[in-house]
Amino acid sequence: MADRVVRPLAAKYDRLQEYPWEIRDALAEAGLFGxxxxxxxxxxxxxxxxxxxxxxxxxxxxxGVGVLFAVNALGSxxxxxSGTDEQKHxxxxxxxxxxxxxxxGLSERPAGSDASGLITSAVEDGDEWVLNxxxxxxxxxxxxxxxxxxxxxxxxxxxxxxxAIIVEKGDPGFEIGRAEDKMGIRCVPVVELHFDGxxxxxxxxxxxxxxxxxxxxxxxxxRARPGVAAQAVGLAAGALEYATVYATQRKQFGAAISSFxxxxxxxxDMASRVEAGRQLVHAAARACDxxxxxxxxxxxxxxxxxxxxxxxxxxxxxxxxxGYGYMKDYPIEKFMRDAKIxxxxxxxxxxxxxxxxxxxxxxxxxxxxxxxxxxxxDHPNTLDDQARAERASPGA
Ligand code: CAA
Numbered sequence: 077m078a079d080r081v082v083r084p085l086a087a088k089y090d091r092l093q094e095y096p097w098e099i100r101d102a103l104a105e106a107g108l109f110g111x112x113x114x115x116x117x118x119x120x121x122x123x124x125x126x127x128x129x130x131x132x133x134x135x136x137x138x139x140g141v142g143v144l145f146a147v148n149a150l151g152s153x154x155x156x157x158s159g160t161d162e163q164k165h166x167x168x169x170x171x172x173x174x175x176x177x178x179x180x181g182l183s184e185r186p187a188g189s190d191a192s193g194l195i196t197s198a199v200e201d202g203d204e205w206v207l208n209x210x211x212x213x214x215x216x217x218x219x220x221x222x223x224x225x226x227x228x229x230x231x232x233x234x235x236x237x238x239x240a241i242i243v244e245k246g247d248p249g250f251e252i253g254r255a256e257d258k259m260g261i262r263c264v265p266v267v268e269l270h271f272d273g274x275x276x277x278x279x280x281x282x283x284x285x286x287x288x289x290x291x292x293x294x295x296x297x298x299r300a301r302p303g304v305a306a307q308a309v310g311l312a313a314g315a316l317e318y319a320t321v322y323a324t325q326r327k328q329f330g331a332a333i334s335s336f337x338x339x340x341x342x343x344x345d346m347a348s349r350v351e352a353g354r355q356l357v358h359a360a361a362r363a364c365d366x367x368x369x370x371x372x373x374x375x376x377x378x379x380x381x382x383x384x385x386x387x388x389x390x391x392x393x394x395x396x397x398x399g400y401g402y403m404k405d406y407p408i409e410k411f412m413r414d415a416k417i418x419x420x421x422x423x424x425x426x427x428x429x430x431x432x433x434x435x436x437x438x439x440x441x442x443x444x445x446x447x448x449x450x451x452x453x454d455h456p457n458t459l460d461d462q463a464r465a466e467r468a469s470p471g472a
Contacts, residue, residue, distance in 0.1 A: 077102065077103070077106055077108075077133075077134075078133045078134050078136055078137040078138075079137060081099060081102045082099060082134060082137040082138050082141050083137040083138065085098070085099060085138075086137060086138035086140070086141070086263075086407070086410070087407065087410070089138075089140065089262065089263035090138075090140065090262045090263060090410055091262075092262075092263075093257070093258070093262040093263070094263065095144075095218075095219045095263065095264065095265060096141070096144070096263050099141055099144070099263075100144070100174065100177070100219075101174075103145060103174060104173065104174020104175070105174075107120065107174075108130055108145065108174070109145075109148060109171060109172055109173065109174035110171075110172030110173065110174075111126050111127055111130055111149075112124065112126060112127045112149050112152075112156075113152065113156070113168050113171065113172040114156075114168075117164050117165060117168035117169055117172060118168065118169040118172040118173060119168065119172040120172075123361070123364070123365035124299055124302055124303070124361040124364040124365050125358060125361035125362055125364075125365055127146065127149050127302075127303055127306070127361070128302050128303055128305070128306035128357055128358070128361045129306070130145065131145060131146045131303050131306040131307050131310060132306045132307070132309050132310040132313070132354070132357075133310065134310065135306070135307045135308075135309075135310025135311050135314065135414075136310045136311075136313050136314035136317070137314065138263070138410075138414075139260065139261055139307060139310070139311045139410075139411065139414030139415065139418075140260070140261040140262055140263035140264050140414060141263060141264075142306075142307040142310055142311070143215060143261050143264055143304075143307055143417075144216070144263060144264040146300070146303040146304070146306075146307060147179065147180065147215045147216045147264070148171060148177055148178050148216070149299075149300060149303055150180045150215075150296065150297075150300040150303070150422070151177075151178030151179050151180040151216065151220065151222065151223070151224050152167070152168060152171050152178050152224075153295075153296040153299050153300060154180070154224040154240045154282055154292050154293070154296050155167050155168060155224065155242075155282060156168070157292050157295050157296060157299075158240065158282045158283040158288060158292045159282050159283060160283060160284055162279075163242070163279075163282065163283075167222055167242065170221075171222070176220075176221040176222055177216055177219050177220040177221060177222070178216070178220050178221070178222040178223070178224065179214050179215060179216040179217050179219075179220040179222075179223050179224070180214070180215070180216075180223075180224050180296070181196075181211040181214050181217075181223050181224065181225040181226060181243075181269055182194065182211070182226045182293050183211065183212045183213045183214075184196060184209070184210060184211055184212050185210065185212050188212075188213075189423070189424060189426070189427050191226075191290070191293060192237070192238065192290050194209075194226060194227075194228065194238065195209055195228060196208065196209025196210065196211065196225070196226070196227045196228065196271060197209055197227055197228045197229075197231070198227035198228070198229050198239065198241055199229075200229075200278070201275075203277060203278050204275045204276060204277060204278060205229075205241055205275070205276050205277075205278060205280065205281065206249075206273055206274065206275055207225070207227055207241065207243065207249070207250075207271035207273075207274040207275075207276070208271055208272065208273060208274070209227065209271055210253065210268055210269060210270050210271070211225065211268060211269040212268055213256075213266055213421070214266065214267050214268070214269050215261075215264055215265070215266050215421070216264060216265065217252055217265055217266065217267035217268075217269055218252045218255065218265045218267050219264075219265055220245070221244060221245045222242060222243075222244055222245075223242065223243040223244070223245075223250075223269065224240055224242060224282070225240070225241050225242070225243045225269070225271075226238055226239070226240055226241075226289050226290070226293055227239060227241055227289070229286045229287065229289075230286065230287060233287065235287075235290075236286070236287030236288070237287070237290065238287070238289035238290040238293070239281060239282070239286040239287060239288065239289040240281075240282040240283075240288075240289040240292055240293070241276060241280050241281055241282065242276070242280040242282065243269075243271070243274065243276055243280070244276075247274055247275070247276050248274065248275055249271060249272045249273045249274030249275060250269070250270070250271055250274045251269075251270045251272070252267050252268075252269060252270075253267060253268030253269060253270045254267065254268045255267045258417075259413050259416060259417070260410070260413035260414035260415070260416055260417055261414055261417055294372075297375075297422055297423060298364065298371055298372045298375045299364050299371075299375070300422055301360075301375040301376060301378065301379040301422055301423065301428075302357055302360040302361045302364060302374075302375050302378050302379070304379050304382075304383065304418050304421065304422045305353070305356070305357045305360065305375075305378040305379045305381070305382035305383060305418075306357050306361075306382070307418055308353065308379075308382040308383040308385065308386035308415060308418040309350060309353045309354045309357055309382050309385075309386065311386045311390055311411050311414055311415045311418070312346070312349070312350045312353065312382075312385060312386040312389035312390060312415070313350050313354070314411060315346075315389055315390040315393035315408060315411040315412075315415075316343070316346045316347060316350055316389060316393060318393060318397075318407060318408050318411075319342075319343065319346070319392070319393040319396040319397065319408070320334070320343055322396060322397055322408075323339050323343065323396055326398075333396070339396060342392050342395070342396060343396075345392075346389045346392055346393070349385045349388065349389055350385070350389060352381070352385070353378075353381055353382035353385045353386070354382075356377060356378045356381050356382065357378045357382055359374060359378070360374040360375050360377065360378035361378075363375070370435070370439075372431060372435055373431065373432055373435035373436070373439075376423070376428040376429075376431040376432045376435075377428075377432055379418075379422065379423065379425070379428050380425050380428040380429060380432065382418075383415070383418035383419045383425060384419060384425060386415040386418055387412075387415050387416065387418075387419055390408075390411040390412040390414075390415040391412055393408050393411060393412070394408050394409055394411075394412050
């Protein structure tokens, strides 16, 4: 599918910056939009690992199509994690068939990395929720029919401030705002969403209980971040393939540049990094599917490593193409442009480091038995003290 349908159209939609509906139709026909959705809700019954395998393959051909697909998982995970059975049937079934697309509305102008600082509000009024505010960086916005939107429902609560509410295209007071002009992933729209007294029925509150939105947003990101990492692995693998083929064809000094050791070293380093990233993504995806306690850390590790790796590998691929690589006539510069966003969205790599470090520190409680081997500076019997005593009176 990636080679037959996506690759031939990648440059066209990058240039046009338009949603590739023909690719969406082909993916829907192949049943791929149900990959991560349980069979009882019309999906294929796969998990995060299956999602990652598909995203990697699509991204090898076009990073924009990789996210165009993966972002539907990001949008539907809040429903899967916290929706009622009725909500799951209503929203997941058309998503699984590829009939409806979904987007995820968390970030706002004042609340990017500081996601819990969001200010869009939802107030109960009779049988409805009334939403006011705006969302920023909503990938798939405008193309999507369904939106998982996070809003403040209890401004006075610290831990139960935010709830997730479904907003549908056409709801009164809901408008799609400015579409961004982007460096990469140009075939998928990234827009602002505006809610101006937007009224939705009360049963759109996910799970029917307010206050759990932030937790569910974080749990969603845990399961979606390996998908971004898979997009990065796909981009890096695709760039490596192009660079390898180019190196065997391009002749300089009377020989294919692939015969030069400096190029061989670059290709070998790129290949080892891609494979390391891929294995980490699979391990993180399996951790998510198994629901192990370390899944938050694993997801962040995979996103951090794979996306930094993709930036490096795609940049090296451009280097192997030389001056030609810098030109839009060649497919390789797009890989570098598409890779950059993977270090930024679904939590910057600075946020991933924060998540990893917080979890390492939390887990260190299980390593108490190591304390006995670590002399602390303020401990009366440190090795240092012993060494000093030994120096003062040798052999004593
Ligand atoms: N799973 C479950 N619960 C979690 C959790 C997790 N992974 N992480 C945090 N929580 C819970 C905590 O236990 C805590 O609960 P209590 O209040 O009951 O104790 C609560 O959530 C608050 O947690 P923190 O104190 O850790 O929250 P924080 O304000 O310090 O934020 C953060 C932590 C990691 C920085 C978080 O805000 C974050 O991940 N920021 C990045 C947001 C992000 O990724 N945005 C991207 C949006 S999607 C996008 O890019 C656009 C697109 O369309 C592709």
